[in-house]
Every structure is written in structure tokens, then in C-alpha cells.
Amino acid sequence: MGDIGHHPERPNWDCPSCRQPWPCPPARVKLGETYGPDRIGLGMYMGALLFAAVAEMPGPNPEDLYQRFVAWTR
Numbered sequence: 818m819g820d821i822g823h824h825p826e827r828p829n830w831d832c833p834s835c836r837q838p839w840p841c842p843p844a845r846v847k848l849g850e851t852y853g854p855d856r857i858g859l860g861m862y863m864g865a866l867l868f869a870a871v872a873e874m875p876g877p878n879p880e881d882l883y884q885r886f887v888a889w890t891r
């Protein structure tokens with residue numbers, strides 16, 4: 818088994834490793850390490866992904882997706 822990593826599977830935006838909604842806890846840790854103190858950069862990156870996710874997932878409430886994608890970066 819190769820390491821498929823904690824990246825979102827699209828268009829359902831689940832983590833193929835954890836089978837949890839992305840960003841899963843390991844993905845959040847990794848993103849936090851990648852951006853370090855640059856919380857604004859991280860927030861902008863997640864905001865761009867939120868925009869894509871809202872377009873690709875018609876089901877979930879955009880406010881819930883905001884909480885899932887962006888709120889944890891604050």
C-alpha cells in the first residue's frame with residue numbers, strides 16, 4: 818500500500834486515507850506546519866479551496882463548509 822496522503826478526493830472532498838471530510842486532522846497538522854506563522858496565507862489558501870468545494874458540492878450548507886475549511890485556520 819502506498820501512502821496516498823491526506824489530500825482531498827474530488828469532487829466529494831473526503832480524505833482517501835482517513836475517510837473523513839477533508840481537511841482531516843492530519844491534513845490540518847500538515848497545513849499548519851507548511852504555513853507556520855503565516856495564518857493569513859493559510860486562510861487565503863483554504864478560502865480558495867472553499868470556493869472550489871462550494872462549487873463542487875451542492876449539498877452542504879456553505880456556512881458549514883466555511884467552518885470546515887476556513888474557521889479552523891483562525
Ligand SMILES: [Zn+2]
Pocket residue numbers: 822823824832833834835836837841842843844
Ligand atoms: Zn486524512
